[in-house]
Structures are given as C-alpha cells and as structure tokens.
Amino acid sequence: xxxxxxxxxxxxxxxxxxxxxxxxxxxxxxxxxxxxxxxxxxxxxxxxxxxxxxxxxxxxxxxxxxxxxxxxxxxxxxxxxxxxxxxxxxxxxxxxxxxxxxxxxxxxxxxxxxxxxxxxxxxxxxxxxxxxxxxxxxxxxxxxxxxxxxxxxxxxxxxxxxxxxxxxxxxxxxxxxxxxxxxxxxxxxxxxxxxxxxxxxxxxxxxxxxxxxxxxxxxxxxxxxxxxxxxxxxxxxxxxxxxxxxxxxxxxxxxxxxxxxxxxxxxxxxxxxxxxxxxxxxxxxxxxxxxxxxxxxxxxxxxxxxxxxxxxxxxxxxxxxxxxxxxxxxxxxxxxxxxxxxxxxxxxxxxxxxxxxxxxxxxxxxxxxxxxxxxxxxxxxxxxxxxxxxxxxxxxxxxxxxxxxxxxxxxxxxxxxxxxxxxxxxxxxxxxxxxxxxxxxxxxxxxxxxxxxxxxxxxxxxxxxxxxxxxxxxxxxxxxxxxxxxxxxxxxxxxxxxxxxxxxxxxxxxxxxxxxxxxxxxxxxxxxxxxxxxxxxxxxxxxxxxxxx
Numbered sequence: 356x357x358x359x360x361x362x363x364x365x366x367x368x369x370x371x372x373x374x375x376x377x378x379x380x381x382x383x384x385x386x387x388x389x390x391x392x393x394x395x396x397x398x399x400x401x402x403x404x405x406x407x408x409x410x411x412x413x414x415x416x417x418x419x420x421x422x423x424x425x426x427x428x429x430x431x432x433x434x435x436x437x438x439x440x441x442x443x444x445x446x447x448x449x450x451x452x453x454x455x456x457x458x459x460x461x462x463x464x465x466x467x468x469x470x471x472x473x474x475x476x477x478x479x480x481x482x483x484x485x486x487x488x489x490x491x492x493x494x495x496x497x498x499x500x501x502x503x504x505x506x507x508x509x510x511x512x513x514x515x516x517x518x519x520x521x522x523x524x525x526x527x528x529x530x531x532x533x534x535x536x537x538x539x540x541x542x543x544x545x546x547x548x549x550x551x552x553x554x555x556x557x558x559x560x561x562x563x564x565x566x567x568x569x570x571x572x573x574x575x576x577x578x579x580x581x582x583x584x585x586x587x588x589x590x591x592x593x594x595x596x597x598x599x600x601x602x603x604x605x606x607x608x609x610x611x612x613x614x615x616x617x618x619x620x621x622x623x624x625x626x627x628x629x630x631x632x633x634x635x636x637x638x639x640x641x642x643x644x645x646x647x648x649x650x651x652x653x654x655x656x657x658x659x660x661x662x663x664x665x666x667x668x669x670x671x672x673x674x675x676x677x678x679x680x681x682x683x684x685x686x687x688x689x690x691x692x693x694x695x696x697x698x699x700x701x702x703x704x705x706x707x708x709x710x711x712x713x714x715x716x717x718x719x720x721x722x723x724x725x726x727x728x729x730x731x732x733x734x735x736x737x738x739x740x741x742x743x744x745x746x747x748x749x750x751x752x753x754x755x756x757x758x759x760x761x762x763x764x765x766x767x768x769x770x771x772x773x774x775x776x777x778x779x780x781x782x783x784x785x786x787x788x789x790x791x792x793x794x795x796x797x798x799x800x801x802x803x804x805x806x807x808x809x810x811x812x813x814x815x816x817x818x819x820x821x822x823x824x825x826x827x828x829x830x831x832x833x834x835x836x837x838x839x840x841x842x843x844x845x846x847x848x849x850x851x852x853x854x855x856x857x858x859x860x861x862x863x864x865x866x867x868x869x870x871x872x873x874x875x876x877x878x879x880x881x882x883x884x885x886x887x888x889x890x891x892x893x894x895x896x897x898x899x900x901x902x903x904x
Contacts, residue, residue: 398696406683417441456528493594573825649700734890
C-alpha cells in the first residue's frame with residue numbers, strides 16, 4: 356500500500372510540474388522585446404541651432420513681465436495660468452503655449468526656466484494649469500485635454516503684441532500626445548516642439564521602458580520576460596483606456612515645422628525609433644522642416660542624474676536652442692534655410708525596439724489575473740473558516756455528550772465507549788500529517804503569491820529609481836522559486852491523501868488496516884480538502900504567470 360501511495364505521489368508531483376510549466380508557456384504572448392535595429396546618425400555633436408535668416412533676438416535680450424491669469428475652460432472649470440512676455444519687444448512677436456507631461460499640474464511649478472528664457476528672447480509664453488478634475492491615474496481623455504489646451508491657445512493668439520500667425524506649441528512627454536491631436540486638427544498652429552515624445556501608444560512604450568528599467572535594476576531574466584505578459588493585459592478593470600491611445604494616427608497629419616528633442620540617457624522613450632517615425636510621417640506630408648536634437652540628458656532634458664529629480668539644471672544650450680529655433684521659424688526659416696544640421700547632438704543608442712503588436716497570451720486581462728489570486732486565496736480562507744467551525748461544532752457536541760453522560764455509572768460508560776469503538780474503527784478527525792499538509796499547502800500558496808507581488812513591487816521601485824542590486828534580487832528570486840516548488844510538493848502530497856481511499860480499494864487492501872483518511876470524504880471534511888486543493892491550484896496558476904515554474 357505504501358508503495359502505491361508514494362508512486363502516486365511521484366506521478367502527481369511530476370504531472371503538476373509539467374502542467375504548470377505548460378500553463379506558464381501558454382500564458383506568455385507570442386512576442387518578446389527585441390533589440391533595437393532602427394538607427395539614426397547625428398550629423399554633428401554640436402546641438403546649436405542657427406538660421407541663415409536674420410533672427411530678431413536671442414536669450415537674455417529682454418527683461419520679462421509675468422502676469423497670472425485665469426482661463427475658463429467650461430462653465431464650472433477655471434484654471435490658473437502664467438503669461439511671461441518680453442518688455443518693449445516688437446508688437447509682431449511669436450508666442451508659445453507650453454504643455455505639461457505626466458506628474459505635474461500647477462503652472463507655478465513647471466516650465467519656469469523654459470518660459471522665462473523664451474520671454475527673454477522676445478517670445479510670449481503661456482503656461483496653464485493642467486485640468487485635474489477629469490485627469491487621474493486610471494482615466495485620461497487626451498482629446499478632451501487637447502480641446503482645453505485649445506482654449507488656452509486661442510487666448511495666447513489674442514494676447515497683446517503677439518502675431519497670431521506665429522503661435523506654436525511646446526510639449527513634453529505625455530503632453531506630446533495631446534499636442535499631436537492639436538496639430539492634426541488645427542492648421543493655425545505655426546510650429547510644434549516635441550520633447551521626449553513617446554510617439555507610440557503607452558502600452559508599446561511601457562514595454563521597452565519596463566524592460567530597460569528592469570535590466571538596469573538587475574532583475575532576473577525570468578521576471579524581465581514577464582514584461583510582455585503584463586503590458587499585453589487588458590487593464591479595463593482599472594480603466595487605463597489611455598494606454599492604447601494611438602498617437603500615430605495624429606502624427607500622420609504633421610505639417611507644421613517641428614523640433615524633436617530627446618535625452619540620450621532616457622531609458623523610457625524610443626529615442627531613435629520615435630525620431631525616425633516622426634521624420635517619416637512628416638515627409639509623407641511633404642514636411643521637410645523637422646529638426647532633431649539629442650542631448651546628453653535625462654527624460655526631462657536635465658543633467659546631473661538619470662532620474663527626473665527636482666532642481667537639476669537643464670542640458671547645456673537647451674533653452675538657447677529652443678529660443679533660436681522658434682525665432683528662426685517665426686522669421687520664415689524653411690528646411691533649406693538652416694545653417695546647422697537637421698539632426699545633431701549626442702549619438703543616441705536605443706537598446707530595445709518598440710513591439711509592433713502587444714497581443715496577450717492565455718491570460719488576456721488584469722481582471723483574470725486578479726481573479727486567479729483572489730479566488731485562490733478566498734478558497735483557502737474558506738477552508739480555514741470551515742475548519743474552525745468544524746472544531747467549534749465538535750467541541751459543542753463533546754460538551755453535550757458530557758452533560759448527557761453525567762451521573763451515569765463509570766462502568767456502564769466504559770462499556771458504551773468500548774461498544775462505540777468496536778462499531779467505529781475509523782477516527783472522525785483529520786490526522787496530524789493531513790492537517791499539516793493542508794496548512795502548508797494553503798498558507799505557502801498564499802505566502803508565495805504575496806511574495807511574488809511584493810517582489811515585483813521591489814523590482815519596480817528599484818527600477819524607477821535606477822538602483823541596481825542584482826545579487827539581492829537574484830537571492831530573493833531563488834527563495835521564491837524554492838517556495839513555489841515546496842508548494843507543488845505539498846499540493847501533490849495533499850492530492851495523494853485525497854486519493855488514498857481510492858488507492859485502498861484499487862489495491863484490495865481495504866479492511867486490512869484502519870483507514871484514518873476514509874472519513875475525509877464525508878461531509879464537511881471533503882469540502883475543506885477540496886477548498887484547499889482548488890484554492891492552491893488557482894494560486895499556483897498565478898505563480899506560473901510570473902514564470903516561477
């Protein structure tokens with residue numbers, strides 16, 4: 356009998372390993388992040404921008420005046436804004452609306468250095484607050500935001516001293532998605548500046564950003580390979596519809612003179628693919644007036660740290676180049692009228708290519724992944740609660756029996772107990788090994804699931820701060836792998852115990868020895884075991900998603 360038991364245990368263990376490995380493979384999408392092969396070559400290391408035409412002013416030419424204003428976006432929504440303008444500058448001067456990226460909101464806290472530099476070069480600037488009443492981590496409507504910025508743009512066109520034909524846009528990061536909508540829909544925009552533009556959808560861009568960050572943090576290869584699984588998921592359970600915003604549909608209509616800026620230390624953006632794509636889309640519209648500059652800087656065009664930290668200085672020459680390019684465009688500079696190369700600066704090296712598609716594997720949504728973890732944990736908790744209720748019920752029944760037997764003769768009670776033992780040779784309790792097996796299986800399944808979630812959080816936090824601790828992360832990963840293997844061993848042992856009565860009947864050993872497990876399949880005991888088994892199976896499925904098998 357013991358040989359049959361251990362043979363069954365070995366077969367179940369091997370089968371569980373194979374099934375979970377297969378499930379993990381099926382959960383993976385049919386694509387992986389590839390090395391980038393799209394290259395762009397700078398024509399000069401010098402980022403200076405100069406026009407052959409006469410440019411009226413440069414940075415520092417004028418004193419500036421700052422005016423706070425309010426902009427009414429709707430009947431119920433008004434935002435604050437700051438206008439910076441040159442004092443005593445010509446009346447037909449250019450102007451620029453500055454549009455924020457993610458992570459900022461107040462006009463008083465952003466673009467102070469950029470807007471002041473532009474104003475000192477004779478360019479009127481407007482920096483409005485970002486409208487936050489319909490902007491959250493889970494919901495962002497870029498078309499609606501473009502409409503709001505359009506209101507600010509119209510105010511800037513009418514501002515005293517501004518030439519309405521020379522008003523353009525400056526946008527950073529997420530803001531470039533919004534500006535691309537505006538340049539596609541409005542032909543009164545004189546120019547557009549795209550700084551650190553994602554170009555592609557947020558889902559595609561996040562795939563290469565996460566891969567770059569995880570590699571930098573020293574995350575194990577198995578976890579890095581999970582990135583396509585995550586980025587391919589449908590996030591509708593949280594909202595996040597903006598992850599699939601198709602900016603290329605709008606960039607395809609780019610006809611305005613364009614300046615593209617990237618930092619070569621920016622790990623999150625397609626610094627080569629993005630520029631090549633914009634150049635191609637503009638060329639398709641017969642727009643040759645596209646300038647590209649690469650700075651040895653981070654995502655925010657700042658130097659001193661690869662992270663976007665506060666109070667870091669801008670890259671050398673960045674503000675001067677912005678001013679000179681805007682004034683050059685306002686003076687009528689065409690693609691042939693630039694004295695400096697169209698593509699210049701530090702040579703970029705984009706490590707990973709933006710995936711052309713982001714289709715999902717067996718698990719298609721975040722809701723499905725959450726369901727695996729929540730239902731699995733819930734079933735294990737239900738098993739625990741049922742076990743507690745069963746223990747309480749048994750205690751109550753024992754107490755009632757003691758009350759009924761109170762006062763009876765001890766000898767009579769002994770004969771009755773002996774008679775009961777003769778009639779019921781099987782214990783109605785779980786054996787201690789079986790209880791231990793259920794506890795180990797359930798608790799370790801839950802602990803491993805929580806452990807991998809905590810591990811991912813640690814990796815993400817280190818990646819976002821560009822910290823590298825390969826040894827620490829590798830050690831934690833080994834611990835999680837060992838724990839997940841122990842879960843399989845405990846799960847298979849519990850399954851074998853569950854099948855033990857069947858083995859007894861099949862081997863013909865029934866009745867030869869007391870079978871302590873046979874009562875497990877009666878009533879509440881059966882439900883408890885099934886809850887532990889099903890809950891652990893679901894949790895192991897979620898562990899397979901993370902590549903632990």
